Amino acid sequence: MKQVTICLFLIVSFISSAQIDRVEPPNWWIGFHEQELQLLVYGENIGKTTPSISYDGVSLKKVHKTESPNYLFLDLLISKNAKPGTFKIAFKPLKGKVVTYKYELRQRQKPAEDYVGFDSSDAIYLITPDRFANGDVSNDINKSLLEKKIDRKDDYARHGGDIRGIIDHLNYIDEMGFTALWSSPLLINDMNSGSYHGYAMTDFYKVDPRFGSLEEYKELAEKSREKGIKLIMDMVANHVGVEHWWMKDLPFSDWINFQERFENKESLVYSNHQRTSNQDRYASEVDKKGMTDGWFVETMPDLNQRNPFMAKYLIQNNIWWIETLGLGGIRQDTYPYPDKEFMSEWAGAIMKEYPNFSIVGEEWSYNPLLIGYWQEGANNRDGYDSNLTSTMDFAMQANIVSALKEEEQWATGLVKIYKGLANDFIYACPEDIMIFPDNHDMSRIFTQLNENVVHTKMAVAYLLMLPRTPQLYYGTEILMDDTAKPGDHGLIRTDFPGGWKNDPVSAFTGEGLSKEQKEMQQFVKIILNYRKDSKAIHTGKTIHFAPENGIYLLARELDNEKVVIILNKNAEPVQLDLERFAELGLEGSTLKNIISNEEVNWEDSLELSGEGAFIYTTKLN
Template sequence: MKLVGIMILLLVAGGYQPMAAQAKKSTANPIERMEPMNWWVGMKNPSLQLLVYGKDIAAYRPEISYPGVEIEKVVTTTNPNYQFIYLNIGKDTRPGEMDIVFKKGNKTAFAWKYPLLAREENSAAREGFNNSDVVYLLMPDRFANGNPANDSHPDVIEKADRKSLNGRHGGDIQGIIDHLDYLNDLGITALWSTPLMEDNMPTTSYHTYAISDYYKIDPRYGTNEDYKRLSAEAKKRGIKLIMDVVTNHSGSAHWWMKDLPSADWIHQFDQFTRSNYRIGTVTDPYASEADRTLNTKGWFDTSMPDLNQNNPLLMDYLIQNAIWWIEYADLGGLRIDTYPYNHRKPMSEFNRRVMEEYPDFNIVGETWVHEPIEVAYWQKDALNPDGYNSELPAVMDFPLLDALTVFTKEKQGWDTGIMRPYVNFSRDYVYPYPYNLLIFADNHDTERIWEVLDGKIPDFKLIFTLLSTTRGIPQIYYGTEIMMRGKKQKGDGDIRRDFPGGWPGDKVNAFTAEGRTAEQNEVYDFMKKLLDWRKENPVIHTGGLKHFVPEDEVYVYFRYNDDKTVMVVLNNSDEDARTIDTKRFSEMLNGFTAGKDVISGKEIRNIQDSLTIPAKTAMVIELE
């Protein structure tokens, strides 16, 4: 839509509340924002873009006299209230506070003090989340309320209303910090929170995917300093922090929507135009340009203006924003929302530049398509017919999700029942890096797995055993360990319920064994046992995977390396125990005579002959 048309949406979004100026402004200093607010010396890429916003700022000429720093260029747009200053920061530049002097003609009009900081030691060598990790996904508004004083805040429109399924409930960063020991005890090693940046929409802002300030934590969650503290406290417990990044769209309440840097900053139409959500048009060789364009340029929702990643000024801004948060908060990973809706080539540059700064880092993209060949297209180094390389290290295994939510309910057929996960893994040849796939049974956008299974614990144990022992990086959705349910058809709020015990006055506290039911403790203890074991066994992280075609409802696969071999047996039959002839697996069992089931603790003898496994049961056997 045209800029005039956007004003209707902005009126719905509420009035613009600008962030406090970063320096005291005199009448002679028109600057309202300079972003990023600081930078670091010693970065791999010496270039830095400064977005400067203020009344008629384009009329001023910036100058810098700081050892090692030069102005490469100053870019202005059709909007005189912006200028983009590109700096070159030499490798020997020292940290300090530099003066950016703004002149009109030959006269100094005002100056801005800009901090250049020293990096933390070994910042560039940070390790991102990987296949040794287990990721816990939570929605901060629904996890725990550690600071009721910030449930509502004067700087943002929507106030707390816990009675509303789609309202703000008050969960916050302090609540997460308060329960890091709980996550550590469960066996979690990486934490992915849905976005924590400010979302100033008047309703349904709890999901925080309509960001109104990319450099500010939503005050109902806490402060930037709180987020940094969360990262530090998590790190003390061996937990990496993954930030949820939204590059496809901002929120319509974002401050720049009142005064866009340029008309092509967002995709505009004569009237509101929604995406067709047809991600497949990107890879479809026969797709019309109209369909492809609508997928990429259409708005995700009325409150989510679609950003134009083909604008190089915007792309530099988004890339630097991600790097700023990594450096500032000591992050261990990024998750990129709605990845295939972005323009492809600029996002390749996004990934390349982030990974250039942090070679051992990891970024996972939300790639919600249903065939492995479609998902693989978006992973770095995929052999795509069009030559496209996303430079995206990790993708999300939605095809496996499809298999996991169905197979326990079906009898084995040619490609149904227990065959579904087998078939899914048999197609891993399309992935350049199959071990760098995020694998999961549910998330904040899907039916909860306990709803899918109607609370059947044996079925869940099969699914979770598979997730814990196959290739990839397991992701657990908050509350799964206590059997939380939720129906997608009731709305997103139902699959994002409050964690019981996270709020003062909750009648039940499921963060403690005493507050959980016997069934909940059975599930929690089962998951903890597997996760603790997984953490200590590199064979599951990086070892080889060999599987055998399922027979008679039983799926058998092995994880192996030079030091260890593990045999996983899943019996999906809901009727009888199965006695399987293990001679079929001789190529993997050769040299082994016995084993021990990690789950039950049972010793197993004569494993080269036969093995009996009860109905709807999983076994994880360490071979001896």
């Protein structure tokens, strides 16, 4: 009998004991408009405890238990009178020892108004960090993670690029003329393979140790700010990696979409990718569900943002990163795929806390109606308000490529650009739309334009003059290509030359670059550095003239500054009659060619030496 009593006591003690493995967000700040904070607490049997808090200005309003015994969600109210400091949260089990956790409230480092996002005055440099530069070889392999190798010969393996590599080359980014930096995600992707890109996150609060540490991420943010470079963070609200820590112990039966099929190891339901179902007044419910709830791939579970705890978790996580890093913007991946009502709530919550902030959402559509639908201020018939400052102009990008590739019907081609820009009437704020020649998910612009250097220069020059917020992908400035396998993601994300020790070619120093690569790099650098200080390009009036005889002219003007770009598809020299452009008020003016520094008189005609982009400004100094 004595032995049985001892065994029962041990069993009861074991069941009633609890532990805390994580609390998220790991800290918070005083002074937000939203005074409620919801903590996710995870640990064995923590759901069987009763929590309590004793701290001036902080009250525990509600405790939520989950279907798993290992979670609690705590609703805290942080009053305006709360002071920075550390307080204890006590978790009392039915029997046994009370578990305590120290939680910190911090003072915000700067007022909300000082979080200024990117806009049309910026030029954004997009990089894939694993492929940009390896600044710390000691973190290349982490034996505690599932993928335990690097192999630069394998386009889908990790190559070793990291945060230190970005920090080491901030001077290059700055000197090129970029004013904002967007890196694809740097959070941990502890997946078996193919997760170098960062979009299969396995912990929303942890930097991938192969990229570096949280302190290095903060250093990148601080050193970027010192150079006037805004740091944009790539967020993912739609999905996680299947190795995410919570996938082994989900808190609710509706935490992810089609969860029952995942848990029963049944065949999954994949997204139908019918993004128009978000706007289509005739769309069936099955198509809508197939779009938002379906998984991308079997290794990326689709998150259910209709679960209020998931929704709160994602919003708070993004605010935590804005505050922790002092961000200058967010890029939200796969914007139309999550629940669209949640996305409005998400963007609205962020913009409420940071009124001068910027968020760009990825809408991969060639239809301006769909692109414009997601922007804040859109006059949507269904009354939908996205709260989103910016979306991405895949439509105009496609028009530019199509126009420049038309060799035989050049006049028709340039009209495509002209008519494409004419669609700006649909946008609430065209200047906030993000334009780009290429990105990490599509073929390099040099490949798209059949490796035509002149056309590549024309494409880049034109989009940098548009009433848009421009983004360039690393390597575009040196004509990087994926011609061997067009569209292959691993090849699109090729290593940036010079980012690894002993690279025979370096884009940072120019060593080993071809003449054409050096000229392209200088071409981009000149335009970006002019654009950096050009108020006319940032916010000026735009006027363009319908193409004639293979020539298209667009002008930007503000106060005394006027900038003119002329796209010429004629192979031979042309005398351009300037009479048609009289309304620009340039007659008798002296203008300077931004690229060559040559001065010209705007009189009766202007000689164009051949095919290409010609950019002139009234600013002579």
